Amino acid sequence: MAVQTAQLESYLESFTDFVRATAPETPAWLRDLRDTAFARFCEVGFPTTRNEDWRFTNISALARIPFRPARETDRVVAASLASSHLAAWHMENALSRLVFIDGLFVPALSTIGALPQGVVIDSLRNQIAQRPAFVAEHLGRYLDTVRDPFCALNTAFLEDGAFVHVPRGIALERPIHLLFVSTAGPAHTPTMTHPRNLIIAEEEAQAAIFEDYVSFGAEIHAFSNAVTELVARGNSNIEHFLIEREHLQSFNFSTLRIEQARSANVASHSLLAGGALVRNNVHPVLAGEGGECLINGLFIGSGRQHLDNYMLVEHASPHCASRQFYNGILDQHAHGVFHGRIIVHKNAQKTDAKQTNRNLLLADDAQIDTKPQLEIYADDVKCTHGATIGQIEDNALFYLRARGIGEIEARRLLLEAFAGECLGRIKSGPARDYAQAVVEARLFALATPAPSPAGAAETKERNWEEVG
Amino acid sequence: MSLLEIRNLHARVGGHEILKGIDLQVNAGEVHSIMGPNGSGKSTLAQVLSRREAFEVTEGAILFHGKDLLAMKPEEAACEGIFMAFQYPVEIPGVGNAYFVRTALNAIRKYRGLDQLDAMDFLPLYREKMRLLDMDEQFMNRSVNEGFSGGEKKRNEILQMAMLEPSLAILDETDSGLDIDALRIVAQGVNAMRSPDRAMIVVTHYQRLLDYITPDFVHVLVDGRIVRSGGADLALELEEKGYVSIESEARQTAPASA
Ligand SMILES: Nc1ncnc2c1ncn2[C@@H]1O[C@H](COP(=O)(O)OP(=O)(O)OP(=O)(O)O)[C@@H](O)[C@H]1O
Ligand SMILES: [Mg+2]
Numbered sequence: 137m138a139v140q141t142a143q144l145e146s147y148l149e150s151f152t153d154f155v156r157a158t159a160p161e162t163p164a165w166l167r168d169l170r171d172t173a174f175a176r177f178c179e180v181g182f183p184t185t186r187n188e189d190w191r192f193t194n195i196s197a198l199a200r201i202p203f204r205p206a207r208e209t210d211r212v213v214a215a216s217l218a219s220s221h222l223a224a225w226h227m228e229n230a231l232s233r234l235v236f237i238d239g240l241f242v243p244a245l246s247t248i249g250a251l252p253q254g255v256v257i258d259s260l261r262n263q264i265a266q267r268p269a270f271v272a273e274h275l276g277r278y279l280d281t282v283r284d285p286f287c288a289l290n291t292a293f294l295e296d297g298a299f300v301h302v303p304r305g306i307a308l309e310r311p312i313h314l315l316f317v318s319t320a321g322p323a324h325t326p327t328m329t330h331p332r333n334l335i336i337a338e339e340e341a342q343a344a345i346f347e348d349y350v351s352f353g354a355e356i357h358a359f360s361n362a363v364t365e366l367v368a369r370g371n372s373n374i375e376h377f378l379i380e381r382e383h384l385q386s387f388n389f390s391t392l393r394i395e396q397a398r399s400a401n402v403a404s405h406s407l408l409a410g411g412a413l414v415r416n417n418v419h420p421v422l423a424g425e426g427g428e429c430l431i432n433g434l435f436i437g438s439g440r441q442h443l444d445n446y447m448l449v450e451h452a453s454p455h456c457a458s459r460q461f462y463n464g465i466l467d468q469h470a471h472g473v474f475h476g477r478i479i480v481h482k483n484a485q486k487t488d489a490k491q492t493n494r495n496l497l498l499a500d501d502a503q504i505d506t507k508p509q510l511e512i513y514a515d516d517v518k519c520t521h522g523a524t525i526g527q528i529e530d531n532a533l534f535y536l537r538a539r540g541i542g543e544i545e546a547r548r549l550l551l552e553a554f555a556g557e558c559l560g561r562i563k564s565g566p567a568r569d570y571a572q573a574v575v576e577a578r579l580f581a582l583a584t585p586a587p588s589p590a591g592a593a594e595t596k597e598r599n600w601e602e603v604g
Numbered sequence: 605m606s607l608l609e610i611r612n613l614h615a616r617v618g619g620h621e622i623l624k625g626i627d628l629q630v631n632a633g634e635v636h637s638i639m640g641p642n643g644s645g646k647s648t649l650a651q652v653l654s655r656r657e658a659f660e661v662t663e664g665a666i667l668f669h670g671k672d673l674l675a676m677k678p679e680e681a682a683c684e685g686i687f688m689a690f691q692y693p694v695e696i697p698g699v700g701n702a703y704f705v706r707t708a709l710n711a712i713r714k715y716r717g718l719d720q721l722d723a724m725d726f727l728p729l730y731r732e733k734m735r736l737l738d739m740d741e742q743f744m745n746r747s748v749n750e751g752f753s754g755g756e757k758k759r760n761e762i763l764q765m766a767m768l769e770p771s772l773a774i775l776d777e778t779d780s781g782l783d784i785d786a787l788r789i790v791a792q793g794v795n796a797m798r799s800p801d802r803a804m805i806v807v808t809h810y811q812r813l814l815d816y817i818t819p820d821f822v823h824v825l826v827d828g829r830i831v832r833s834g835g836a837d838l839a840l841e842l843e844e845k846g847y848v849s850i851e852s853e854a855r856q857t858a859p860a861s862a
Contacts, residue, residue, distance in 0.1 A: 540682035553698025
């Protein structure tokens with residue numbers, strides 16, 4: 137379906153403004169990349185639920201809102217944000233912390249730190265200016281902008297994000313924290329951002345990278361549409377994290393495209409706690425023999441949150457293993473989706489692919505759609521999948537209460553145990569502690585019967601007056 | 605005042621009346637044994653005492669330390685001093701054994717206005733009780749009852765009891781399925797808990813446990829009623845004659861209520 141005229145006009149206008157504003161700094165190759173992507177977006181438009189990939193997620197509410205990109209003028213306001221305003225999202229022990237306000241890198245709020253020889257951690261925009269040839273070689277090379285209009289849209293408005301390059305044999309012991317703050321802006325109008333991250337881990341490199349999406353200020357509609365391309369060269373070891381905990385007027389779409397070479401070991405951990413309508417795409421391609429990919433996730437929804445996890449795991453080489461584990465906790469009217477697609481290409485013999493989706497529904501109106509989709513073109517493979525949907529077990533709840541533990545605390549313990557399955561799969565200690573604190577805060581809100589909506593603890597409304 | 609006073613207790617579960625008028629008085633320091641055939645309502649009585657909501661009390665009253673037990677939630681009953689060792693202990697994946705017991709102990713201490721115990725205060729105590737029950741320290745960090753053998757689960761119940769120090773302990777077939785060594789260890793753990801200000805209700809099918817834990821009173825529960833009460837020797841008589849004869853004797857002596 138083509139983009140509706142009114143929507144198209146809004147996006148066309150934004151794109152024209154964007155192209156004009158960024159023209160001086162834009163090399164020709166990037167202009168081409170954006171133009172092609174925008175043309176593709178206009179051609180296919182937003183998906184409807186008739187599209188199999190979007191069957192459980194209706195995005196018409198998003199399509200109706202005339203989002204505009206955050207512009208240069210807004211950055212003056214962004215710059216008045218002090219680091220104290222970001223204290224709630226401070227990660228202890230981070231190697232580097234890059235802060236992006238409405239999609240744009242803010243050096244004053246960021247700390248790169250002392251890095252081992254050859255490691256580059258920077259904003260993508262800086263790197264496009266400084267190392268255009270290296271960036272051009274990778275940027276957009278792995279992403280499928282034809283299939284997914286949101287990836288096309290991201291590429292059309294591609295401007296900034298994080299750039300991480302870990303050279304051969306370097307192990308970064310501490311995590312890299314990328315903090316994406318969406319704000320209501322000074323005008324309190326719906327803003328869209330299209331963060332674009334490029335992560336290149338050379339052979340035998342090791343790193344943990346955290347993408348953390350939060351909101352600041354009044355709860356105005358915001359649309360964050362991020363794309364990360366992660367290249368894991370031979371024998372590298374990468375842990376990637378996504379935390380979504382924006383306020384309840386947020387639309388958060390993200391795509392993690394992983395390209396794995398021989399014997400590379402990659403883990404993707406997603407934690408969806410906030411946002412109104414969230415779509416989490418994880419798309420690893422196991423392109424070299426002996427690669428291993430862990431796709432681990434937890435989604436926790438209440439109110440009317442809609443949390444959609446779309447996995448596309450491609451086995452393109454023999455002897456690779458992929459493990460998908462997603463746990464969902466849904467309360468009130470929340471709607472969760474787990475769509476786990478596995479494609480085993482013809483030559484990918486001895487593939488070992490496993491998929492498990494476990495869900496707890498805490499209320500009658502909570503809903504989960506879980507759908508495995510296996511497409512196997514090789515003949516010597518092992519693929520298993522399973523899904524469960526249950527409630528908090530009454531026997532377990534009574535057992536805890538019979539020992540003196542109050543009902544709320546007992547529920548919280550059981551929810552934490554269920555969430556703990558996912559946290560337990562995180563290798564990096566500091567990253568696990570950080571994720572655990574987010575989960576605990578979210579579950580505390582969930583177990584406590586109060587009218588306060590999801591994530592209220594972290595996304596308390598703050599006004600620009602306080603900031604400026 | 606008795607520690608526990610049950611008066612004319614009627615209870616139903618799943619639409620069926622299971623307890624049909626129970627009267628029982630338990631004083632501090634006493635050990636009562638409740639015996640009876642399958643399905644007679646022993647566990648139902650234990651669950652009512654620990655306030656499981658699915659067991660609906662339709663008539664009667666229970667006073668515990670003089671307070672209305674039936675008005676309490678399970679956690680309140682536990683904080684007031686009731687402990688039931690489950691016939692079928694529940695597995696709780698993802699919740700560590702030691703963490704669970706410390707959380708429970710602290711909930712009870714909070715209820716009673718006592719300080720919270722941190723891990724440093726708690727662990728030596730916990731370790732000591734584990735030794736008493738001959739439990740390996742590795743159980744500490746394992747999930748509650750997950751993958752435990754039957755005997756290990758039962759020992760874990762007694763370990764919890766030893767930590768929580770209830771004033772009324774109800775042991776629901778803690779002996780069932782135990783081999784003789786495990787039975788001795790469990791009985792030893794229970795005996796160590798006997799004290800003048802604590803009472804116990806020991807639910808069992810078999811006389812065997814009573815060789816180690818000598819009860820002051822034995823009650824025979826048949827079809828939701830206590831049909832006979834006596835001293836420790838009643839258990840021996842039961843062992844000899846079986847429930848059937850006791851049941852029919854009881855029916856003969858009280859035909860009107862059948
Ligand atoms: N949740 C339930 N729903 C329906 N019926 C139940 C439920 N729990 C117990 N019952 C029934 O209540 C009756 C008494 O059960 P209870 O477990 O109290 O017996 P018991 O004396 O402990 O037996 P056993 O020696 O087998 O442990 C049985 O007929 C049982 O089937
Ligand atoms: Mg029973």
